[in-house]
Amino acid sequence: MVARSAGRSPVWLVAVWGATRLLLLLFVLKVLVFPGPDVTSDVSVIYRDWYEVLRTGTFPSDDVTWQYPPAAAFAILSPALLPFLEYATAFFVLACAVDAAVLALLWRAGRGSGRSPRGAWVWVVGVPLLGPTVYARYDLMVTAVAVAALLAAGRHPRVAGALAAVGALLKVWPALVLVGMGGRRPWVAAAVGGAGLAGLFAVTMPGAFAFLTFQRERGVEVESLGALVFHVARHFGWEGGVLLNFGSMEFLGPHVDTVSTVSMGLSAAAFGWLLLWRVRAARSPGPRSPRSRSPEPQPQPPQPPESSESQSPGSPSSRSPSSRSRFAAHTAADAAFVAVLLFTVTSRVISPQYLVWLVGLAAVCRCFRASRMRVPVALVLAASLVTVLEFPLLFADVVASTPLGIALLAVRNGLLVAAALVGARALWRDTVRRGFAGGRPGASGPGISRAPSADSPATAG
16 A cells, blocks of 8 residues: 555655655766766766857867767757856756656656556656766757657647657657657658758758768677677687777777678668558557447446547547557557667667666656556666666776676676567557457457557557
């Protein structure tokens, strides 16, 4: 009973958030010292240098460490909102403020029928698991935009699309939140908004898209899944090494290009799977009304009218049943979570701050009781804990490819791979496989779920 009331009461939520975030601020402000290398130098040195260049109206296109889309300038320039604070301090304070805003969004989204406060708790617990790095990178701000896009999808699909476009121009990956949104409205809004903003940057600020060249020339970062090949190979005479390259520690040497190519091939395969899923899910018939759920007459409780909150993005309730798909309110969140997982594990780079993307999307999934991502979310939280061990605590072991460093990477990356595979399977079964249950023995009919969803199915358009 106490645990249940703690889950529902915002008092405990705010108290735990406040205690953990105070600790994070004390670490990044160096009141307390976190073991390992200094994670705040990116803000106090690199971001600050970029800030001075961006203030002149141009991008730092001569700096190979600038590998971000043009809207990243908003995040780098944001400390100007607090001119009475030193740059790094202002950045950390703003990061904490954004953190609080995400919590507020998740708490509000977790209220109501078919919703759960567990999403807010995932955020409160998951973020500090990553240590002070989470406040010393601008990825938390990007995650906030992606979370807002997913939470806006049900009632404001155009706003969701516009936010996805802004997020994509901040750090590319938020474009993936669109993959599970039904209807044309979020996609059109994203295309129009993204093209307009990108064009504005291209016209007004030189070097807006120089990052594309720098990204193409990157190697295999030491924390990525593919890097495990070279960590082990170093113990068997591999002639390459680890160097600071494009702002991160990367493997350089024989066969690095091969592993890099394989990683990009796996990313292409992940994209192909997502495309196939989208097509199949959109074509799958949605669950029928309770009256047609079984050929035998059964008593049914009164059904409330379908509200806009229970529909997937861009899905008006006036559509005919024949146009219904397997897209429900939780589908957009589940699909975005799986998509980002797939592209994270197949990437040539898995920096620690990437985990905050997954924690944010995991939190949105757990706002829906009908979400099928319970196990993948737990795996991501476990991976977050291991991540803070490998960076910054034992990063020297990772760079040196010691048995401990290799073991940490194997566990962390293994957890992420497991989360991606389990999540992909659950998403497919929830939206595609059951949609064709009519051909299997014992099925009630095509497109009929085994049980009604807690957040009513919606149209996909």
